[in-house]
Amino acid sequence: MKSRIALLALLTGLAACSSAFGPYGNDVSTGFDSSKDPYWKDPRWDKTLLDAAQSAVNDPADPADTSTPGLHAVVKFTYSDGTAEYPEIIQSTGDPKKDELLLHQLASASLPQAKGIDADKPHEFVLDLDMPTPFEVFEYGVFDAIDSARVYPKDALLAGATGTTVVGFDYLDGKASNVIRVSSSGNKDLDKASLDAVTKATLPPTPSTYAGKTFHMQSAFCFSLNGPGKCPVKRGVILVYGTRIRRVGF
16 A cells, blocks of 8 residues: 555654654655655655555554544654664553554565665654555555556646645446546546546555445545645645746747
8 A cells, every 4th residue: 555645744853863744745845865865755665664654553453444543643662673763652642552553564564774884873864644544555555556547738838727626436347437526626628637536546446345336436636736735634635736937939
């Protein structure tokens, strides 16, 4: 599973010795220099770390339970030689037993080996993690596939158009049907791009537990220029970032 679509927010430092990043995000220029910067400043390695930690964390609920509790926590730990040492909860899931399980799962996770400068040095990280149920993992797979099909239309970029389009659809056995615009961004190109992303996405096959069952889902496409802007970071929100194109006269 990708990390909440990725998903992923901008990397930000919480303290002089720590790194923090959210579960959603797009590639951004960070100025990382592998010839002089330590491994924890490499956004690609940080994302690999986040993906590995996220994939190890889950709520072992009954797969037949299609409720979506949306458990989420912020954790801190010291990375050392591929392991998460001394993990602790910074922001609780709201359930002490689930917090304890999450910490155990994180401590048991196989994390990527650090490479490059200071690869042998421990470093403290703060991670934003979901604790998804089997049904939520299935949902994330659908949203990830739609995220992979997103585009920012050229005409909308030329116009500097932004906004959010909400698309509703029915999922059945790997196919989307009854795709409709629930609410408009106010721009026809953004609305069309949102509908196209759902209809053109190669959706994941249905887990056997859900075979033959129809699920109604919604995706909100938040189009923003030069960063996340006011886009919310939560399940079902597809972040579409762009840089405004300006026509140059001759």
